[in-house]
Amino acid sequence: MSERTFDRETLLDLTVNVIPLGILAFFVVAYAVIGSFPSDPLVVVIQMSIILLTGASLAVLTYYSGKAISGAEEEMDEYVPAGYSKEDAETAGVPGESESEPTDDA
Template sequence: MAERVFDRETLLDLTVNFIPLGMLLFFILLFAGTTVGGPAPVARLVSQALLVVPFVALVGITYITGRIIAESERTGHSETARAITALVTGEESDEDEG
């Protein structure tokens, strides 16, 4: 049987992001079905982009955060968090030196 990526406790930790994701998804679908800004296609594109971009970013951040939480609960540390920190600070990781 395949191991689940996120256990019940990790999903509980991530529920704070599910409500904003649901709200963004609701407005994406609402504005996709209605005419926003009249017939101007640029206004429609901008209004959708202002919803879709944060939605995609929040999905990515939620997944990465869940992965870090799950790794930390299993092993006591997170390789994902270490790799992100090295990327942000510009430090070379141990893997790059060898």
């Protein structure tokens, strides 16, 4: 079984960037299909390059932020609070939630 780069939770975190990418894609298609371009081709090249470079930059940023989120989640799984050992972290539950706490009724 191959291990995926992004798990489901990371993909949900990254869906925030899908809407801006969709908007940029819409404008590329809209300007290409129904745009009334000026007679100067330099204006068209600059207009499209601004939109495409912004979209490509957002896609690259999304990828690297996804890798950072995945790395942070992996580090969180291995996190041991100060003052505890790995054995304590493996056997202890959530702090403040124990099944039977000792009482001082002596």
